[in-house]
Amino acid sequence: MSTMRLGLLLVLLSGCTSTAIGHWRGGEAGMAGSDEAAGSANAGSGATVSPGGQAGQTSTGGAGSQAGASTGGVAGQGAAGLAGSGGVGGAGDTCDLSAALAAALPSSFVWQSYSSSYFNGSANVCEKCANTPCGSCAIAWGTPAQSDPTTFLVPVSSSSCSVPALYGGCPATNADWINASVVSAVVTVVLQQQALGYTVISATVSGTWDLTAVYPEDITGSKALNASLSTALTGLEICAN
Numbered sequence: 469m470s471t472m473r474l475g476l477l478l479v480l481l482s483g484c485t486s487t488a489i490g491h492w493r494g495g496e497a498g499m500a501g502s503d504e505a506a507g508s509a510n511a512g513s514g515a516t517v518s519p520g521g522q523a524g525q526t527s528t529g530g531a532g533s534q535a536g537a538s539t540g541g542v543a544g545q546g547a548a549g550l551a552g553s554g555g556v557g558g559a560g561d562t563c564d565l566s567a568a569l570a571a572a573l574p575s576s577f578v579w580q581s582y583s584s585s586y587f588n589g590s591a592n593v594c595e596k597c598a599n600t601p602c603g604s605c606a607i608a609w610g611t612p613a614q615s616d617p618t619t620f621l622v623p624v625s626s627s628s629c630s631v632p633a634l635y636g637g638c639p640a641t642n643a644d645w646i647n648a649s650v651v652s653a654v655v656t657v658v659l660q661q662q663a664l665g666y667t668v669i670s671a672t673v674s675g676t677w678d679l680t681a682v683y684p685e686d687i688t689g690s691k692a693l694n695a696s697l698s699t700a701l702t703g704l705e706i707c708a709n
Contacts, residue, residue: 563707565666566612569620569657573609577700578602579629582646582692584685585638594640595683598632605629605648605693618660624653624675624697635682646681648689653677655701665708671701 583596597603610623628649634640653675659666673694679686 568707580696584688593683594638595635603631620657622655651676666706668704671698
């Protein structure tokens with residue numbers, strides 16, 4: 469009987485030990501499983517993001533997805549902002565102002581008005597345009613020379629016109645023609661940058677003209693022609709899209 473009880477006791481002790489070991493190993497496996505799951509969750513926070521608009525797509529992990537989306541949004545906005553900035557200044561930056569100004573200069577301008585009178589030694593005499601405006605004058609230009617970023621000196625190579633006129637004692641009543649041709653002239657053109665391209669904001673003409681008629685007056689005619697040419701150039705658009 470003693471031998472049998474001892475054997476039974478050994479069997480019971482062996483069963484208890486196996487169960488305890490099983491529980492311990494099961495707990496160890498459970499802890500390892502928890503660590504592995506935690507590792508999978510944390511993997512997302514370190515997930516890499518692709519550039520640009522795809523930066524929002526990340527590998528597994530909620531925290532990683534949020535970080536990736538945030539990073540992607542910022543990257544996308546940055547790219548769009550740079551593109552927009554380039555677009556605003558694009559036309560002005562690539563515009564050759566000297567060449568564009570030369571191409572935009574007109575081939576004719578309108579002589580707005582002319583009227584003069586002087587004492588010819590025996591009487592006051594007058595000459596004036598028969599019409600208002602007087603008429604159109606052809607013009608050709610030399611090469612613009614840039615003196616600062618927005619200022620150009622533009623020589624007039626030739627210009628002439630012939631318009632109906634009246635002459636005689638003042639007031640003038642007799643039919644005539646006034647012929648005008650440039651002797652020398654230079655225009656100082658000042659540009660101002662606008663949203664698209666540039667605009668001529670002032671055109672100062674320094675020029676002398678030769679007038680032929682019955683009673684012409686060159687100084688008065690030169691002032692009138694210079695003013696008319698300035699009016700024709702002011703507001704001219706350069707490099708406009």
